[in-house]
Amino acid sequence: MTPQLKPLDEQVMVITGATSGNGLATARMAADRGASLVLAARSEDALDQLTDEITEAGGDAVYVVADVSDRTQIEEIAAVAEDTYGGFDTWVNNAGKFVYGRLDETPIGDMRELFEVNVWGLLYGSLVAAEHLKQRGGGAIINVGSVVSERALVLQGAYSASKHAVKALTDTLRMELEEEGPPVSVTLVKPASIDTPYPEHAKNYTDSEVTLPPPVYAPETVARSVCHAAEHPERDIYVGGAAKNTAQMEHYAPGLFDRIMERFFVGLQTRDRPPRPRSDNAFDQPSGELRERGDHEGHVARRSLYTRAATSSLRGKSLVALGAAAALGYGVYRAMRGDEVDVAAVSSAERAVEDRSKLPSVRLGP
Numbered sequence: 001m002t003p004q005l006k007p008l009d010e011q012v013m014v015i016t017g018a019t020s021g022n023g024l025a026t027a028r029m030a031a032d033r034g035a036s037l038v039l040a041a042r043s044e045d046a047l048d049q050l051t052d053e054i055t056e057a058g059g060d061a062v063y064v065v066a067d068v069s070d071r072t073q074i075e076e077i078a079a080v081a082e083d084t085y086g087g088f089d090t091w092v093n094n095a096g097k098f099v100y101g102r103l104d105e106t107p108i109g110d111m112r113e114l115f116e117v118n119v120w121g122l123l124y125g126s127l128v129a130a131e132h133l134k135q136r137g138g139g140a141i142i143n144v145g146s147v148v149s150e151r152a153l154v155l156q157g158a159y160s161a162s163k164h165a166v167k168a169l170t171d172t173l174r175m176e177l178e179e180e181g182p183p184v185s186v187t188l189v190k191p192a193s194i195d196t197p198y199p200e201h202a203k204n205y206t207d208s209e210v211t212l213p214p215p216v217y218a219p220e221t222v223a224r225s226v227c228h229a230a231e232h233p234e235r236d237i238y239v240g241g242a243a244k245n246t247a248q249m250e251h252y253a254p255g256l257f258d259r260i261m262e263r264f265f266v267g268l269q270t271r272d273r274p275p276r277p278r279s280d281n282a283f284d285q286p287s288g289e290l291r292e293r294g295d296h297e298g299h300v301a302r303r304s305l306y307t308r309a310a311t312s313s314l315r316g317k318s319l320v321a322l323g324a325a326a327a328l329g330y331g332v333y334r335a336m337r338g339d340e341v342d343v344a345a346v347s348s349a350e351r352a353v354e355d356r357s358k359l360p361s362v363r364l365g366p
Contacts, residue, residue, distance in 0.1 A: 003138050003183040003233045005089070009034025012088040013230060014081055016068050016125060017095030019046035020282070021196025022144060024292045025219035026092060026226045031059035033227060038081045038088060039063040041095070042286035049290055068095045068121030069113075071128075078128050090140040090230040091129035093122040097283050098198055100269070101205025103157045110203060110283070111158040118162035119169070126173050130184060138183035142229050143170045144222070145188045147243040151250040153213075154261050155206065155269050174235070185233035190247075191222050192240035195300045197291050201282035208270035212294070215242045217301045219292050224303075228311045241306035 013030050017023040018039040031037055031054045039061055041047055047063035054061040064080045066073040081088040097117045099110055126141055133139040149167040152160040167188060174186035193212040196219055204210050217240045225237045238244040249257045 001181055001183045003185040005140055005185060005231050008227060008231055011090055012036045012081060012085040013090040014038040014077060014088045015092045015094060016040045019043055019050055019290055022194060022219050022222040023094040024290060025223040029223040029227055036085055037061040040066045040077045042067055043288045045288050046290050068125060069116035071124040074124040074128050078132055087136050091125060092142045092226055093125040094144045095121055098202035099158050100155050100202050100210045105205050106158055114158050115162050119165045122166055123169055133184045134182040140185040140230050142187045142189060142226055145190050147190055147192050147246050149190050150247040154265050187229040187234045188236040189225050190236060190238050190243055192217055192243035194219055194222055195294050195296045197294045199294060201287060203281045203283040204275050206270060209273045209275050210269055211271055212296055213265055213268040214298055215301060216296050217304055221304050221307060225307060237311060239307050240304045244306055
């Protein structure tokens with residue numbers, strides 16, 4: 001049965017990891033569009049501040065202090081939604097932990113803890129949400145994965161592995177629900193690099209300060225995708241043309257992409273300065289602050305033409321597919337020549353076409 005999702009201003013939305021980065025941007029955007037919110041995170045101070053911010057602006061929100069690695073606490077989030085609003089319509093699994101480091105230099109204990117949140121926490125949330133939505137008569141489950149759900153990233157092997165698992169669990173849950181029949185939409189959102197406090201919140205086992213590989217997009221690009229998926233059933237959404245092109249490169253030229261990663265992506269994720277103290281992270285304890293943006297020093301794209309088109313009309317999707325194929329071919333050509341690959345090229349192209357005066361006249365069909 002095809003899910004019929006409500007307009008956002010008629011929905012109750014649950015968001016985990018709501019006080020930072022993509023979760024915070026989504027909470028603010030969903031509240032601005034009229035959704036009632038159940039906000040969950042580890043920091044009560046940050047949750048209280050965000051709830052006050054939303055209610056003072058005329059929105060409606062409650063919060064639950066919760067660690068998603070504990071299924072009992074996940075069930076408490078659902079219980080608060082039931083008690084406050086009579087249930088929920090969309091559940092967003094966004095909470096996550098992050099680690100930088102080679103596999104042989106990252107403690108296994110930290111990898112396990114990362115999986116407890118990124119994988120088991122997301123699975124607990126998905127199962128609790130699915131059971132509730134089946135009884136409610138439908139709704140949406142939105143899992144925030146990553147471009148590394150498709151392609152492992154050097155220095156982020158543990159995180160990449162967790163997001164590969166997220167993709168498998170999300171795809172399996174979707175199939176099981178479709179086979180069973182309830183009108184529940186299951187979407188995997190796969191962002192490229194996003195200007196959140198990810199590098200500052202991560203635990204870092206390299207000998208340098210870490211950063212995000214370009215091109216980098218604003219958190220609002222993820223928030224728009226989540227809000228879209230809450231109203232429109234989608235299988236998956238790549239956030240940023242760079243995310244789609246990365247998946248294409250992995251599919252068509254994985255060996256070549258390995259060599260590009262090995263040559264460039266250590267340098268693209270590290271800065272020529274010493275690392276922050278390892279204890280300065282949001283891995284071992286919550287940051288306690290509301291913070292949407294990170295400290296990325298390069299360009300940050302405010303929107304993605306690719307994602308905007310891919311979540312709109314078939315005509316737009318066709319145009320974007322042609323652009324993605326062209327960018328892929330050019331990247332492979334440059335790499336095979338031995339040139340340095342301009343990993344920001346996709347972002348630059350997207351910025352250029354945002355100026356409609358530069359768009360060619362293109363007609364795809366009648």
